Amino acid sequence: MKNNIYTIFRKEMARFFKDKRLVITTLLLPGIMIFIMYTFMGNMMKQQFGVADGYISEVYIKNLPATINSKLDKVGLSIETVDGDLEAEKKLVSEKEIDLLVNFPENFDEEVAEYKTGEGKAPQVEIFYNSAKTESSAAYSMFTDILSNYETELSNKFDVNADEKISYDLAAKEDMTGKMFGSMLPMLLMIFIWSGCVAVAPESIAGEKERGTIATLLVTPMSRQALALGKIFALSIIAFLSGVSSSIGTFASLPAMYQGMSGGGIDTAFYSGKDFALLFVVIISTTILMVALISVLSAFAKSVKESATIISPLMIVIMVISLLPMFSKGDTETPVTMFIIPLYNSVLCMNEIFKFSYSSINVIISVVVNIVFTGILVLVLTKMFDSEKVMFSK
Incomplete structure (x- = not known):
């Protein structure tokens, strides 16, 4: 057999x-x-969803506050201040010529200092970006993170995972x-x-x-x-x-x-x-x-x-x-x-x-x-x- x-x-x-x-x-x-x-x-x-190494996002900002400006020094963004009605700058974002357009209230720092939670309308920051451009979406995420962290600092009562030298993800x-x-x-x-x-x-x-x-x-x-x-x-x-x-x-x-x-x-x-x-x-x-x-x-x-x-x-x-x-x-x-x-x-x-x-x-x-x-x-x-x-x- x-x-x-x-x-x-x-x-x-x-x-x-x-x-x-x-x-x-x-x-x-x-x-x-x-x-x-x-x-x-x-x-x-x-290539489609990532940003090339060394790429610097181009960001136009109107009424850039001093408090935010100090935080932008630490990130890889090319900042240019603008004035006017911003229609031309919005067109540049739409046409993928620049990555981001940010519009702060004229007296942003003063309004933030005077604002009390639950009383009236909070100061509003407008961020215009183009989701069809990967670099624009990445710049938007980076900028909103900066603003979010700054907002947290204003009423900071405690920190969560604040030590950058420690890895808190134990996986x-x-x-x-x-x-x-x-x-x-x-x-x-x-x-x-x-x-x-x-x-x-x-x-x-x-x-x-x-x-x-x-x-x-x-x-x-x-x-x-x-x-x-x-x-x-x-x-x-x-x-x-x-x-x-x-x-x-x-x-x-x-x-x-x-x-x-x-x-x-x-x-x-x-x-x-x-x-x-x-x-x-x-x-x-x-x-x-x-x-x-x-x-x-x-x-x-x-x-x-x-x-x-x-x-x-x-x-x-x-x-x-x-x-x-x-x-x-x-x-x-x-x-x-x-x-x-x-x-x-x-x-x-x-x-x-x-x-x-x-x-x-x-x-x-x-x-x-x-x-x-x-x-x-x-x-x-x-x-x-x-x-x-x-x-x-x-």
């Missing part, structure tokens, strides 16, 4: 790797395209990295694994039926179980390599992607060899299970095209279960019973591994469950190979 399994395994591997176009499109292109796409998106977001960089990776990578990995499986499994089962070559295999003196195992092992390795290619492209592009979204950086050095080893085992068990599931569904189809139609609803299921951890409550402990649900347990394990909150027992349970269900699907596929009605239906 071992020789038969190896024969089928070698046949499937040869069929795949001898087709250079299939190797390129399945193993190489996914990782390269994902890296290029995500890196490009990150750079574009950085470790490790936790921040884990939170980000845990929210998005499980879904991406499941999609990559699924894409790799779909790229090879239907062609091996439904494709053989469509070409009529499955009949030749079925009349050879080998057990149907050896045929099923040989195909699933070979397809799992190919699908796994495809998923690895996509994953490498994703990991390589994440720093640029994250910097474009938040302006900060991420560090993957927090993950140990054990973390990656457990992730590897989970991905392997998930890939084998997906290949077995797709193979069984493909065996019902008469052609590769029909196979794609049959397995398409499964893609929706994969997407839904991949998104579920994103909506879970914070650090609530996941019940052990959730780890006996095939595929969903893989998503949970990936999420917990990336967040550094995994339990080795839960990982073991998930892997064992996936392998057991794979075994059941292999038996189902074996029975289907034995059925002439399924294999030779027209």
